[in-house]
Amino acid sequence: MKRYATSLAAMCCLVAMSSMAQTPYKVVAQWKIGGTGGWDYLLADGPAHRLYITHNSRVEVVDTATGKPVGAVTGLKSTHGIALDPDGKTGYISDGAGNAVVIFDRTSLAILATIPAGTNPDGIAYEPTTKTVWAFNGRSNNISVIDPAKKTVLATIALPGKPEFPQVDGKGAVFVNIEDKNSIVKLDASAKKAVETWSLPGCESPSGMAMDTTHGHLFSVCDGDKMAVTDAKTGKQIALASIGAGPDAAGYDAKNQLAFSSNGETGTLSVVDAAHGYKTVQTLATKKGARTMAYDAATNRIYLMTAEYGAPAAGSKRPSVLPDTATVLVVGK
Structure with a gap:
């Protein structure tokens, strides 16, 4: 009876933890930063x-x-x-x-x-x-x-092309997306040299990168609405997850094994379950232009930047950022 009670308690605990991990994210605050420019x-x-x-x-x-x-x-x-x-x-x-x-x-x-x-x-x-x-x-x-x-x-x-966002594993390896070659370069920090170049099938123009240092997985966000998951030891692709359009930054929650992509074109935050098949478990509406982000493990919050936009400046195709409208979107549970 005691063993049964212990097992039941453990099962309840696991269900509760799973429920907490699957609680949807939402925008919980907005902080006006102001100023000018992007x-x-x-x-x-x-x-x-x-x-x-x-x-x-x-x-x-x-x-x-x-x-x-x-x-x-x-x-x-x-x-x-x-x-x-x-x-x-x-x-x-x-x-x-x-x-x-x-x-x-x-x-x-x-x-x-x-x-x-x-x-x-x-x-x-x-x-x-x-x-x-x-x-x-x-x-x-x-x-x-x-x-x-x-x-x-x-x-x-x-480097063999244009570098984008890097990650370090804390053990002497450095990784960086190469945007115009659709690849990742691995570097040896001690030797100060590149040691591997890995292609990213199905990933166009990789920009943001996050890392799961526990399992040795890299998450590269790409044009074409994809997140490429790569084994940091072998360079082999593990998965190609579906995300929103226009991603620029990535983040990773090690506790709940969730990967994030901030998608400026669609104005969404994609949440990918890295523990169960790399499925996108939530697509949160943020704001168009909210393309960069930071994940805070201490609070389990995500911070994204956005603003109000006007007509493109002369000679530019990008919409202009209206003065004093830059805002941080705070995403939490």
Whole structure:
């Protein structure tokens, strides 16, 4: 009888956990950021309750507990990505138009150093085993590997095409989507060289990438409404999940084994169940143009950027962002 009761209790617990994992996401708040111009990557620092948003020539910093601005890193030219040092003190910004990586103080938000990189650094990552910063240069098709302590470039690694978003596994491997070659390049952080190039069948123009470091799976979001799932050890494709149109960023919830894609064209957030066949279990309406996002594991929240739009500026095909309309959409359960 005792064994039966224990089994029943365990089963109830599993059902409850499954139910919690399947609770639909919804937009729970909207935070007006304002300012002018467009944006690129977002990064959540859960323990510090901060959200970093690359916004035109600055990086906005928002308190995720209140939704209020903390301040901004200013004096840049055109920001793209952010990476954080495990020391809790410093951060790194890819300044695309400045062809540089900027080191900043996370308390004062002051710029500490500016290090020349390749042409138009975009994605950026901190690699913990070598304590280096990797800037992925979108126009020179290479990587600047930086020693942040010495503030110098240690190596420049050539790539076979235009790099997009990177991921690190924390064990010395670095991965990056190659947008114009529909592939992933794997790099050895210690040797500072590319070691594998893997094609992404059914994936056009891969942009955002997330990683399940526990199971060694990479999630690349692609044009054609697809998310390619790749084995990070073998390079073999595991699945090709259906998502919304116009994806740009990806995220991963390790606790519930869910992968996310923010889809700017359809104005949706796709939720893919990575534990049960890579099925899309929810398509949440967000807002057209909400193409970049950050996942915060500490709160199980997703942050997306959007705005109100007007007619394209002269010589551009993209709609213009109306001043003071930039907004963070907060998605939770």
